[in-house]
Amino acid sequence: MHPPARSPISPKLTGLFLLGQSVNAVLSSIGNVSPRLARFDTPFIFKSGKAIPAFELMYETYGTLNADKSNAVLVCHALNASHHVAGTYNDDPESLGWWDNMVGPGKPLDTNRFFVVGVNNLGGCFGSSGPRHINPATHKPYGADFPVVTVEDWVNAQAQLADHLGIARFAAVMGGSLGAMQALQWAIAYPARVGHALVVASTPKLSAQNIAFNEVARQAIITDPDFHGGHFYEHNVVPARGLRVARMIGHITYLSDDVMAERFGRVLRDGMQFGYGPEFQIESYLRHQGEKFSGYFDANTYLLITKALDYFDPAADYDNSLALAFERAKNVKFLVVSFTTDWRFSPARSREIVTALTANRADVSYAEIDAPHGHDEFLLEDPRYFALVRAYYARIAAEVGA
């Protein structure tokens, strides 16, 4: 079966570059998919010590789990994505999964060979237990009372989902950015349950500058009068102003300076207006991104996720030695990928991971890909990047007989 014709660039990129035009109707090669909800009627205890009495995880799967259950791959999402990794809902091309260019029949992560699992993380806003859900103690939405989550918590919850699905061991756990942190954490916390960790555009911990950007975004949300201390649901408002600013800040850090210059430059839409309407194209782009985001993303989830990013620091429990932290993971195999123009999590940060892994004589492949788009590159169909991931999965397929 041939995949239907599609644009060579992902819809995300299309949205980026064809600002103001409608997104091309891109058909997914995997077709329509449906999310499912897994319920766990046992308390979940967070790293903070807080607990919730029960929880739910929204997930999707693509492909078929083979007889010996050796071909499962977990795809972990980053800040604003979800369990909806690939495919469409009801043939709506606008609903295409966030990594559909990577995951599907014949794609680098080939669903003809692998059984792929996507899951909305705990604390998320796309169906898994989170701030919008009812707090059984108050019979109102948790709001800001939902426990602060960590990458460790997410991975522990994902492990329960794996149990639920009968998956004792993943052939691979993969993610980009914050998703890659989850792949690293899987290798540390559950080394016997992970064959390979694919770690793209990541860092072993945030820098002070990374934390600073997150903190400004949080302050924009928290100080929005419509935030109401995180209990805005009861007021039938959302802190849209704060979310818009938070998203705009984020977007600046996702793109390289060069690609921003190339795509937007200093082009004025209608000459100098001497006012505060959108004049430069970059202003329109950022406002559009902020507006869109504030319409669908939950402010409390945004706070939780940025905090999980800030806290992630696996070396902290190992005398600040990343090599010691990875000692438990020495039998996991790694593919680490970075992009030259990523200034959010630069190649130097990925090299820290590689150095710590090789100190444990782990099986690690590392690629530093010369690519223009900055941090966002991990979502884009860069030919060298995709060829590399494709080849790496071919190796995994050979190992597990997929």
Next chain:
Amino acid sequence: MHPPARSPISPKLTGLFLLGQSVNAVLSSIGNVSPRLARFDTPFIFKSGKAIPAFELMYETYGTLNADKSNAVLVCHALNASHHVAGTYNDDPESLGWWDNMVGPGKPLDTNRFFVVGVNNLGGCFGSSGPRHINPATHKPYGADFPVVTVEDWVNAQAQLADHLGIARFAAVMGGSLGAMQALQWAIAYPARVGHALVVASTPKLSAQNIAFNEVARQAIITDPDFHGGHFYEHNVVPARGLRVARMIGHITYLSDDVMAERFGRVLRDGMQFGYGPEFQIESYLRHQGEKFSGYFDANTYLLITKALDYFDPAADYDNSLALAFERAKNVKFLVVSFTTDWRFSPARSREIVTALTANRADVSYAEIDAPHGHDEFLLEDPRYFALVRAYYARIAAEVGA
């Protein structure tokens, strides 16, 4: 006369590094100074075509104008500074001028030799005509109706102040960052009235990324409910939330990633709190900076100044050729200085200026200084930077007999 003993670092830097401690009592070597107000009873016509019927400029001077009026130096301020370049008010060390380490008796810009002028720019909030002033048409504060200002407007107003002071020609015009753009504009607009332009940590125009950061800051202010469309004075409020976020964003871009890492790292004040209070030291620092700024700076002025930054593009009127723009300035002499870790206006941007100047065979000296503090370095007492500026002013002094 020996200058009194003082800390080797500026109070700004002290504030930066000794967060939470009171600023050291740093005595100025120039002593107490007083601002003065110049009134111009002629209309000022802005680049936008708008006009105000009269205007005032707040300024300070240090040192003595010599008999042939050849030793005057204009110091232009950047985003949040003012006419108060050096000295104190009423012996209060907290009131030390923003470039007191650079300007004073025996300092690199030596007030024993030069007559130094500092001026609050038009549209500012430290005494010169601006949004807080009464609009004669409405008898209310201008607020958002104050005309949008450009670097060209500022320089034209400064030229009127020079006339007022009887200064036909400045021995030098000097500034860092946005202040340096004014020095460049002086050289282009009034080449016969400028001997030397000292252009520190500057750029010939903002990049899309620079504009993006400004736009997020503006959106934070404009969408603050207390902004009231720029007419918040009438409501007896200030858009403090927006100003805080704007300032936090700015501060991230002023510091290098490395110095932020070195000074703040990932240090938690009191361990993991699993909440949204300030936990990492960088968070406390940014909140403190935002809070302080929102207490003294005018939101409309912030909008005006960021817009002036965005619009500055002297090449735009010359077929997008910076070399053509500088043709008029070929008899002005230039010192251009950049700092290696400045990612806001990187050395590459200063090199664009130098290349365009040398294309006109202008007399230009360029120094790219290996220094750790990022964009903020232009305010700090870096020994190589200060020695260079000192030597350059010695040359100017010899030329003008100061």
